[in-house]
Amino acid sequence: MIAAKKTLLYGYGNPGRQDDGLGNEFIELMAKWIDENGIEGVSTDSNYQLNIEDADTISDKDIVVFVDATIEEIDDFYIDRVEPSGAKIEFSMHAVSPAFVVNLCNSLYDKYPEAYLIHIKGYEWDFAEGLTDKARENMLKAAEYVKDRIIGKKSFID
Amino acid sequence: MSKKITIEPVTRVEGHGKVTIKFDDAGNVEQSRLHIVEFRGFERFVQGRPYWEAPVLVQRLCGICPVSHHLAAAKALDVIVGAGTGTGLTPTGEKMRRLMHYGQFFQSHVLHFFHLVSPDLLFGVDGDPALRNVVGVAIKHKDLAVMGVMMRKFGQEIIAATAGKKIHGTGAIPGGINKHLSIEERDSFLKGADPLNADKMIEWAQAALDFLKDYQKKNTDFIDNFSKYDSNYLSLVRKDGALDLYHGVLRAVDANGKKVLNDVDYQEYDKYISEEVRSWSYMKFPYLIDQGKEKGWYRVGPLARLNTADFIPTPLAQKEFEIYKAYTNGKPNNMCMHNHWARLIECLHSAEMIKILLNDPDLLKGELVTKGTKVSRGVGLVEAPRGTLFHHYEIDKNDQITKANLIVSTTNNNEPMNRAVNNVAKSYMNGKETITEGMMNAVEVAIRAYDPCLSCATHALGKMPLEVTLLDSNDNVIDKKRS
Numbered sequence: 115m116i117a118a119k120k121t122l123l124y125g126y127g128n129p130g131r132q133d134d135g136l137g138n139e140f141i142e143l144m145a146k147w148i149d150e151n152g153i154e155g156v157s158t159d160s161n162y163q164l165n166i167e168d169a170d171t172i173s174d175k176d177i178v179v180f181v182d183a184t185i186e187e188i189d190d191f192y193i194d195r196v197e198p199s200g201a202k203i204e205f206s207m208h209a210v211s212p213a214f215v216v217n218l219c220n221s222l223y224d225k226y227p228e229a230y231l232i233h234i235k236g237y238e239w240d241f242a243e244g245l246t247d248k249a250r251e252n253m254l255k256a257a258e259y260v261k262d263r264i265i266g267k268k269s270f271i272d
Numbered sequence: 273m274s275k276k277i278t279i280e281p282v283t284r285v286e287g288h289g290k291v292t293i294k295f296d297d298a299g300n301v302e303q304s305r306l307h308i309v310e311f312r313g314f315e316r317f318v319q320g321r322p323y324w325e326a327p328v329l330v331q332r333l334c335g336i337c338p339v340s341h342h343l344a345a346a347k348a349l350d351v352i353v354g355a356g357t358g359t360g361l362t363p364t365g366e367k368m369r370r371l372m373h374y375g376q377f378f379q380s381h382v383l384h385f386f387h388l389v390s391p392d393l394l395f396g397v398d399g400d401p402a403l404r405n406v407v408g409v410a411i412k413h414k415d416l417a418v419m420g421v422m423m424r425k426f427g428q429e430i431i432a433a434t435a436g437k438k439i440h441g442t443g444a445i446p447g448g449i450n451k452h453l454s455i456e457e458r459d460s461f462l463k464g465a466d467p468l469n470a471d472k473m474i475e476w477a478q479a480a481l482d483f484l485k486d487y488q489k490k491n492t493d494f495i496d497n498f499s500k501y502d503s504n505y506l507s508l509v510r511k512d513g514a515l516d517l518y519h520g521v522l523r524a525v526d527a528n529g530k531k532v533l534n535d536v537d538y539q540e541y542d543k544y545i546s547e548e549v550r551s552w553s554y555m556k557f558p559y560l561i562d563q564g565k566e567k568g569w570y571r572v573g574p575l576a577r578l579n580t581a582d583f584i585p586t587p588l589a590q591k592e593f594e595i596y597k598a599y600t601n602g603k604p605n606n607m608c609m610h611n612h613w614a615r616l617i618e619c620l621h622s623a624e625m626i627k628i629l630l631n632d633p634d635l636l637k638g639e640l641v642t643k644g645t646k647v648s649r650g651v652g653l654v655e656a657p658r659g660t661l662f663h664h665y666e667i668d669k670n671d672q673i674t675k676a677n678l679i680v681s682t683t684n685n686n687e688p689m690n691r692a693v694n695n696v697a698k699s700y701m702n703g704k705e706t707i708t709e710g711m712m713n714a715v716e717v718a719i720r721a722y723d724p725c726l727s728c729a730t731h732a733l734g735k736m737p738l739e740v741t742l743l744d745s746n747d748n749v750i751d752k753k754r755s
């Protein structure tokens with residue numbers, strides 16, 4: 115099948131720090147699913163952190179879905195819309211937020227994609243590889259949600 | 273009423289820092305300190321792990337400069353597997369690693385200049401915080417922002433091609449490298465459509481440097497006098513004294529340019545360098561043993577490297593080096609903000625080195641790995657973008673790591689950053705009734721000149737704020753700000 119819109123799924127985090135790798139593993143899972151099902155128009159990417167060059171990466175997409183681990187008090191996952199937003203540079207930070215990337219894209223190219231952020235609940239953040247069971251369960255729920263949206267050609271937020 | 277100001281980014285796990293500035297009753301700065309809670313547990317974490325895992329494991333330390341840790345660990349393990357102390361690799365092994373390293377330098381220096389520094393320069397230290405970021409740069413100076421984004425992207429793609437992947441790259445292995453560069457990869461970097469090719473990157477690196485030099489001419493007082501102070505300077509240099517970011521001998525010079533560490537073999541670094549522990553900081557304070565704790569502290573990073581090196585072995589960067597050195601009549605440069613000038617000369621050098629290496633046929637073919645007789649101890653040093661990075665490992669007969677000691681660039685710059693904070697706090701805040709955001713940013717500007725890596729390798733949504741707390745002499749909170 116061909117996705118209705120040119121879509122990028124972009125997970126980020128450090129897979130060497132347990133559940134911080136939720137975004138990366140989500141992307142591995144989805145890339146496999148996209149390949150096995152011959153889905154065109156949906157690409158994937160992942161990295162440790164978002165950074166300024168991602169403004170260029172997202173500039174030719176219709177939809178971008180960022181995926182990150184969260185420690186927020188939620189049951190499993192949720193998705194919300196990302197709008198361009200300026201942000202003060204924090205102290206000496208080298209990474210930026212999804213809203214910052216979208217904002218920079220808009221400033222550089224006078225356009226920006228429809229963007230979302232999936233927050234997936236994580237629990238453990240130590241120096242180790244592999245997700246906790248509960249985090250993996252949350253990630254699988256989020257993946258089913260995204261697959262359903264892609265197959266059904268539905269909006270990412272109802 | 274005396275008061276204390278704390279600038280404190282709160283993180284979930286580790287790697288956070290805060291600045292505390294304490295005032296006396298007259299409103300003058302009594303004491304200032306930069307505290308960086310650096311996670312030291314990693315050195316224990318790798319104990320018991322097979323040595324060959326280290327180059328991949330150490331990338332968990334940092335999502336910003338994983339390549340530097342990857343290469344420093346690999347160099348230490350080259351020694352352990354008997355592949356020599358930096359010069360024993362095959363031509364392909366060494367040149368692929370160098371390409372990875374210069375890709376890392378290029379993207380890191382670009383990120384620092386365009387993302388963190390140019391907003392301060394373009395909008396002023398006390399400019400509107402809403403504009404004082406790369407988005408503000410994109411609005412006012414789109415050409416500069418596009419350069420920054422695309423140069424960073426080029427460097428990242430060099431890393432991905434040499435390390436194998438963007439996350440937890442596996443390119444460098446004990447004794448060498450695990451892949452060649454493909455002809456397609458080489459051609460895409462050399463002949464790619466504008467702007468993503470080596471020639472354009474050299475042109476843009478020169479343009480960024482010209483921008484900074486022009487800014488310095490128009491803002492000489494600020495750039496030259498903002499937190500200047502004498503120190504020692506330490507870095508690797510090539511045996512003939514050339515700037516070499518990947519390998520060399522350890523050299524330190526004092527404020528007058530006299531060599532106080534004379535091109536020594538870094539395998540014995542612990543004969544020359546020790547680390548002091550102070551009760552108020554988790555991060556240690558390295559110093560040159562011969563000079564003692566009081567006088568032996570030193571700076572690392574771009575400013576230090578251009579103070580220790582005799583020349584730069586690429587033509588455009590050498591020409592710029594000569595201009596830069598002439599500005600201080602050949603003496604060591606002690607101006608904090610000239611770190612940015614030095615950084616952009618290194619950025620140009622990195623772009624030139626990338627092109628030179630891409631044209632080298634050894635990247636496309638040849639033996640990848642050197643083997644030798646195993647030993648139990650190895651030390652690996654590289655010049656990371658932020659300064660000299662030390663990795664030291666020891667293993668047992670079961671090939672398990674029994675000891676690891678890491679001295680990262682930010683630790684080497686611990687005392688210098690504290691000095692910089694103190695200088696700026698006194699210059700900007702002494703006797704002032706109101707502490708403005710601009711004054712607070714001035715302190716951060718001084719720290720940013722050293723490009724410390726305070727961000728931790730893990731992150732999660734909503735947990736990396738910058739918290740500013742004002743306390744009175746009894747530690748009562750009188751104001752709190754959160755970014």
